[in-house]
Amino acid sequence: MTDTTVLAPARGVLDQDWRKIVNYGLLLALAEVFIALANMPVGLDDFILIEPILSLGYVSLLWLPLLLGYSIGTEKVLEGVTSHAKGAREVVAGACVGLIGGGGVSGLVLLLDNFDLRDPLVNWSPQLLALLAFDNGVGYGVGVWLAIGGGLGLLGGSMHLIAPLARRVVSTMVLAVVGVAVLETILSDIAEDLFLEWLADWIYFIRGGVSLHGAATVAVVAGAYAVWGSKAVKGAKASYQALEGVERKQANKVSIAVVVAATILLPLVLGKITNELLANVGLFLLLALGLNIVIGLAGILDLGYVAFFAVGGYTTAILTSPNRGDSWPTWIPQVWWVVALMLVIVLAGLTGLFIGAPVIRMRGDYLAIVTLGFGEIIRLLFLSDWLGGFTGGAQGVTNVPGVQVFGLANVRGTDPRAVFYLVAFFCAIAIYVSWRLEKSRIGRAWMAVREDESVAEAMGINTVNVKLLAFVVGAVLASFSGAIFAAKVGSVFPTSFIILVSIVILIVVIVGGMGNIAGVVAGSVVLIGVLGGPKQPGLLQEFSEFKLLIYGALLVWMMLKRPEGLIPNVRRTRELHQDEFLQDAWLKGQIDEGDETGDGGEVAPA
Amino acid sequence: MTTAMKAKAAPRTGVDWFLLLIKSVMFFFIATGVLLFIFQQIDPGNPIASRLNDDATGLTADQFEGLVIAGLSQGAMYGLIALGYSMVYGVLGFINFAHGEVFMVGAMTGMITSNKLHEAGAWESNFVPSLLFIVLLSIVVSTLTAVVMERVAYRPLRGSPRLIPLITSIGVSFFIQNVSVVLLGPGAKSYPALPDWLSKKRDIWFISIEGTRLLVVLVAAVSMVGLWYLVERTKTGKAMRAVAEDKEIASLMGINVNRIIVTTFAVGGAMAGVAGILWGIMFRSVIHTTGFLPGIKAFSAAVVGGIGNLNGAMAGGLSLGSAEAIAPLVILEPWGVSGVSQLRDAVAFSVLILVLLVKPTGLFGERLSSEDRG
Numbered sequence: 001m002t003d004t005t006v007l008a009p010a011r012g013v014l015d016q017d018w019r020k021i022v023n024y025g026l027l028l029a030l031a032e033v034f035i036a037l038a039n040m041p042v043g044l045d046d047f048i049l050i051e052p053i054l055s056l057g058y059v060s061l062l063w064l065p066l067l068l069g070y071s072i073g074t075e076k077v078l079e080g081v082t083s084h085a086k087g088a089r090e091v092v093a094g095a096c097v098g099l100i101g102g103g104g105v106s107g108l109v110l111l112l113d114n115f116d117l118r119d120p121l122v123n124w125s126p127q128l129l130a131l132l133a134f135d136n137g138v139g140y141g142v143g144v145w146l147a148i149g150g151g152l153g154l155l156g157g158s159m160h161l162i163a164p165l166a167r168r169v170v171s172t173m174v175l176a177v178v179g180v181a182v183l184e185t186i187l188s189d190i191a192e193d194l195f196l197e198w199l200a201d202w203i204y205f206i207r208g209g210v211s212l213h214g215a216a217t218v219a220v221v222a223g224a225y226a227v228w229g230s231k232a233v234k235g236a237k238a239s240y241q242a243l244e245g246v247e248r249k250q251a252n253k254v255s256i257a258v259v260v261a262a263t264i265l266l267p268l269v270l271g272k273i274t275n276e277l278l279a280n281v282g283l284f285l286l287l288a289l290g291l292n293i294v295i296g297l298a299g300i301l302d303l304g305y306v307a308f309f310a311v312g313g314y315t316t317a318i319l320t321s322p323n324r325g326d327s328w329p330t331w332i333p334q335v336w337w338v339v340a341l342m343l344v345i346v347l348a349g350l351t352g353l354f355i356g357a358p359v360i361r362m363r364g365d366y367l368a369i370v371t372l373g374f375g376e377i378i379r380l381l382f383l384s385d386w387l388g389g390f391t392g393g394a395q396g397v398t399n400v401p402g403v404q405v406f407g408l409a410n411v412r413g414t415d416p417r418a419v420f421y422l423v424a425f426f427c428a429i430a431i432y433v434s435w436r437l438e439k440s441r442i443g444r445a446w447m448a449v450r451e452d453e454s455v456a457e458a459m460g461i462n463t464v465n466v467k468l469l470a471f472v473v474g475a476v477l478a479s480f481s482g483a484i485f486a487a488k489v490g491s492v493f494p495t496s497f498i499i500l501v502s503i504v505i506l507i508v509v510i511v512g513g514m515g516n517i518a519g520v521v522a523g524s525v526v527l528i529g530v531l532g533g534p535k536q537p538g539l540l541q542e543f544s545e546f547k548l549l550i551y552g553a554l555l556v557w558m559m560l561k562r563p564e565g566l567i568p569n570v571r572r573t574r575e576l577h578q579d580e581f582l583q584d585a586w587l588k589g590q591i592d593e594g595d596e597t598g599d600g601g602e603v604a605p606a
Numbered sequence: 607m608t609t610a611m612k613a614k615a616a617p618r619t620g621v622d623w624f625l626l627l628i629k630s631v632m633f634f635f636i637a638t639g640v641l642l643f644i645f646q647q648i649d650p651g652n653p654i655a656s657r658l659n660d661d662a663t664g665l666t667a668d669q670f671e672g673l674v675i676a677g678l679s680q681g682a683m684y685g686l687i688a689l690g691y692s693m694v695y696g697v698l699g700f701i702n703f704a705h706g707e708v709f710m711v712g713a714m715t716g717m718i719t720s721n722k723l724h725e726a727g728a729w730e731s732n733f734v735p736s737l738l739f740i741v742l743l744s745i746v747v748s749t750l751t752a753v754v755m756e757r758v759a760y761r762p763l764r765g766s767p768r769l770i771p772l773i774t775s776i777g778v779s780f781f782i783q784n785v786s787v788v789l790l791g792p793g794a795k796s797y798p799a800l801p802d803w804l805s806k807k808r809d810i811w812f813i814s815i816e817g818t819r820l821l822v823v824l825v826a827a828v829s830m831v832g833l834w835y836l837v838e839r840t841k842t843g844k845a846m847r848a849v850a851e852d853k854e855i856a857s858l859m860g861i862n863v864n865r866i867i868v869t870t871f872a873v874g875g876a877m878a879g880v881a882g883i884l885w886g887i888m889f890r891s892v893i894h895t896t897g898f899l900p901g902i903k904a905f906s907a908a909v910v911g912g913i914g915n916l917n918g919a920m921a922g923g924l925s926l927g928s929a930e931a932i933a934p935l936v937i938l939e940p941w942g943v944s945g946v947s948q949l950r951d952a953v954a955f956s957v958l959i960l961v962l963l964v965k966p967t968g969l970f971g972e973r974l975s976s977e978d979r980g
Contacts, residue, residue, distance in 0.1 A: 038788035120718045122791035365701045373955030380952040385945030549784035555777030
């Protein structure tokens with residue numbers, strides 16, 4: 001659409017929106033100083049991206065000027081509003097923004113040199129000063145940061161000048177190099193098992209990081225992909241979307257088979273640490289899939305979701321461990337994990353009903369806080385002396401045995417691969433259940449309730465029962481995760497079930513895409529796998545200091561810019577962007593055709 | 607799944623009966639607990655009282671007085687925070703989940719400045735001016751936090767579906783907590799010691815109360831009067847009430863709605879800043895999660911008092927504070943529950959749930975606007 005729009009000639013270099021530039025610049029300066037004082041540059045300095053020139057610590061300061069330098073020049077293309085061609089003006093604007101931002105860092109260097117604020121600000125250290133001054137004296141540091149800021153801003157701004165294809169090539173190259181460097185552990189692991197060690201040796205430097213020639217190789221491959229590969233992928237996608245009826249079903253089957261095969265084969269080539277990561281991803285995915293039904297489909301914001309995870313974990317632990325609390329009567333046997341699971345399902349369902357029934361008629365925001373209260377109450381009860389005889393109090397329940405699978409395997413924490421397969425099995429069940437439910441009458445009822453409860457009720461939906469059912473299904477899925485968690489870790493403590501878990505799952509669901517299974521899977525893999533869970537380390541262990549900060553920022557940013565998530569649910573996107581959608585349709589004169597026609601699957605961008 | 611649906615085909619009534627059951631059980635539990643407590647007070651050895659809890663000895667008058675005073679002073683603090691929730695809810699109709707974090711920021715500001723003053727020696731030599739200074743600074747920083755929060759996170763979302771700003775505010779809360787972790791470090795930090803004349807116990811009239819608790823109650827009362835004056839007697843307050851009633855019509859009347867909303871956030875933030883300092887001098891310790899539980903409890907207080915109702919918020923805070931101080935000993939202990947003090951927070955949440963079940967509009971009714979937000 002925008003390609004065909006005729007652009008007005010570029011504006012003059014001095015015809016700038018100076019106020020916007022200053023705002024962006026100050027924002028950049030503030031963000032850079034914050035990043036520096038949050039210890040990212042020093043904390044991540046040992047994470048070498050490209051040996052010997054670039055560490056993740058410096059990248060944490062470098063990416064923002066580039067991005068803001070570019071985005072100062074972008075303007076929302078609105079129909080009916082004159083759009084100008086990009087030119088030197090955008091480059092200058094980017095450079096100015098970068099310069100102000102670089103000035104922020106320079107100012108910080110001067111402050112670091114002259115004042116000691118270590119008392120409240122724990123990261124106010126000589127190391128930070130040395131790092132920011134490149135071990136070269138304060139004056140040098142000040143000058144270099146001004147130059148770096150201005151230079152990167154200029155570079156970002158000049159991205160407007162090159163053709164879209166070239167821009168895509170450049171960004172793909174940069175992202176690929178950073179990605180390959182960041183995923184080093186996992187990629188070299190895979191390479192080793194596929195007898196591609198020579199490739200890993202070529203790309204990676206011995207002591208970590210991508211070597212220069214490796215980076216060049218990756219960049220060339222990525223660039224080639226951006227030019228030719230992405231077109232092929234797009235073509236394949238288009239031809240898939242063009243398929244209809246039986247053929248499409250077959251294509252679906254093939255792709256599902258590929259995914260299943262990959263899930264089964266991938267852990268075999270991965271090492272223990274990576275499998276451990278995958279197992280954690282699976283546990284959180286299971287939770288996220290459950291929460292997705294509650295919040296994504298039925299639209300109930302449940303902040304006490306961790307309660308069901310706790311019920312699953314504790315029930316399993318108490319039923320299978322020889323080390324449970326003393327107050328239990330002795331005739332309760334120690335049972336096989338699978339038998340315990342049956343009881344877990346029943347108990348989780350009942351807990352879901354018990355928590356759900358009182359809150360289900362409350363308005364959405366009260367419901368959120370009350371469920372949060374329930375989640376805390378359950379944790380406090382497990383922790384208390386009162387029930388300590390049953391739950392072990394702060395000591396928790398220990399010695400939880402692994403899952404015996406017909407004498408074939410004993411699934412427990414020491415064997416993350418087996419745990420992953422077990423989790424994957426339950427995830428598959430959860431995905432199948434969510435998928436079938438979403439397409440069923442109940443799923444449609446949930447979505448109707450999510451959109452508008454009064455209308456749903458008027459349509460004859462028993463909203464209370466439907467919402468309760470969502471609560472119960474979500475509870476059962478969470479309790480599966482809890483049951484596996486107990487067997488995996490071998491013990492359960494109240495501290496494993498804090499509110500933080502609920503919030504992290506919520507973030508996973510929202511960032512991935514509420515109401516979309518693929519989105520939830522992507523969200524779990526990206527967030528839990530790369531950054532890590534509330535207590536579980538992720539692929540980037542260096543980030544564990546910052547991951548919660550990043551989660552919080554990500555949640556706010558997503559809500560502001562892309563509330564539908566990374567991989568959105570088409571129907572939800574339409575609700576969230578209804579205004580723009582209607583306006584676009586109106587401007588295009590399509591409103592009369594009803595809003596089901598339009599672009600079909602493609603939804604107006606945010 | 608369909609069988610499950612059919613099994614519960616008798617609509618509504620099932621849930622209703624269940625709720626009735628919960629309510630009656632809770633009522634029975636509370637009433638019996640109180641009765642048992644009374645028996646216990648009369649004679650700890652009597653068979654009715656000792657049936658469930660052998661060790662219970664009841665409370666002495668002094669202990670009871672101590673509980674009530676602790677509860678009320680804690681409650682006054684909840685009330686101050688609750689005002690922020692209540693005002694924002696009244697005007698914008700959404701729960702600013704991150705308001706507890708504003709309170710935490712206030713407490714942290716006080717911690718930093720009071721320690722700096724302590725290092726310089728001013729905290730000891732000139733205590734009252736120092737205290738006023740940290741209160742002022744804390745008000746400024748908290749207000750700024752609240753205003754920036756509104757500008758960055760909430761204003762762009764005005765008019766979006768109900769849950770979106772709520773989820774955003776959860777993110778903001780999470781973010782601010784972790785900003786505090788990465789900038790100031792994860793450990794608990796302490797306030798410098800208070801001068802003796804403030805922290806010692808005093809006998810006033812017939813009660814004996816710690817000076818700090820007295821200060822908390824006094825400051826809360828003064829703030830409350832100030833807020834009442836602002837909302838009920840000034841032009842800004844009138845505008846606030848108008849915006850709470852109907853934003854569009856208010857803007858037609860020439861009221862700058864955005865400015866009023868910012869003012870609301872600012873006033874709530876200032877109250878939270880004051881509460882933060884009070885927390886600091888009462889408990890002398892802050893950590894990045896300081897804002898979370900008091901925040902949730904203050905929200906509960908706002909709901910208990912009727913959200914949007916400013917007097918209700920303070921009254922709700924006082925009742926919630928006393929309930930969580932007294933109820934564990936008066937209701938749970940006679941039932942033979944051990945380690946009752948661990949269940950304080952659980953009691954506070956139960957109060958919230960009970961109030962929402964029995965009277966969702968709160969004890970004093972929702973006000974600020976009469977608009978139906980059902």
